[in-house]
Amino acid sequence: MNIFTLNIALAVAWAALTGNITLSGLAVGFALGSAALFVTKPLFPGCDRYFKRVWRWFKLCVLFLYELVVSSIQVVWDVLTPTHKARPGIISMQLEAKGEMEILLVTNLISLTPGTLSLDVTEDCNTLYIHAMFADNPEEIRQQIRDGMERWVMEAME
Template structure:
């Protein structure tokens, strides 16, 4: 049984019952449906992996939003202060992810983060080239991507 589809059906049922078929109404229905499914998870085989994966995706979203705020503040500070600390550069990052969807997710998350831009991925998906606004320490940036976004994507998509 597809637990996600059941959760979507519960969200629509909630929205229809309350007469609030809007995005916030569906979100409330989805959250309530998730809570009900979690409480009755022993009735649905395979339901545990759904909640585990959902938790990992939520972690990915929250950590990305944190990175987004921190990097935005860093870029804004550099733009507004008279002394510019930006030392742009192009950095190659070896990738652990191999599936194209995972590589796509990592590259898009990097591009969405202010101060970084994904430029290219090799044909064998082993290396990602990025442009970084603060490229003083390329090894630290590589490690930050490996320990950050790439690891979060691996956890969420495994």
Template sequence: MIPIFLLNIALAVAWAALTGNITLGGLLVGFVLGSLCLYVTRPLYPGCDSYFRRAGKWAKLIVLFLYELVVSSLQVVWDVLTPAHKSRPGIISVPLTVRRELDVLLVTNLITLTPGTLSLDVTDDGKTLYIHAMFADDPDEIRRQITEGMERWVIEATE
């Protein structure tokens, strides 16, 4: 049996080829349309419900990350443009609950991509992450935000 994801990719490529729009946008439109077609015909593909459940969790991770990206960007821009700087940089250790290397990699990259934070190091045992935060007034709050935010979203998307 063909994995549903590969079938979705094939539908996206077919859509792009049929429309003559072989660009990233054309492939994305084809992927979305292919996903809708596969969702409508999911009774024909046993076991595909986990694909759509996982795709929903990945979509949630992407949307929540983009929200965090916008909010933190605005916070950094505001601090740079206003005369009174509120940034209090610091290095914070964050205990990690993720254990797989892929999950640790994803969490650290999402933190680094968010303005105002930077992943510095992960201990050899993978249990502690060191980050540099631009606004480190309350280290416990930052730890909570990472644990209940990005780390939880990554666990949900990759489980």
């Protein structure tokens, strides 16, 4: 049994024992199960990899939410103020992500962020075309995506 399945089983057991079979009950059970598995790490080979992966996914979610808030504020500010700083443009970017799931996640996270939209990926999956609302400096946008979302996704998918 892998560690994630064991953690899910512990969450379900906790929810059943407390009689609180709701999303919040399962979340509490999952957190308690994670804590129990963390304490008993030496008993389970491969447990370190599980916790590293969980940490990377948690980091990806938190950093994406941060990017979401920052870009939302930037877009709202530009829409509500009389002087518009938006200079839209289409940018091509070479992808370092190679797997289909990595590329899918990167393109979806870009599209979910206000002010940017993934338009297309070439057939060889090496180039991504992005529409950016603030495309004054295309190289800076490429670098932000490469050092931000793309790197975070590649770390999480390892």
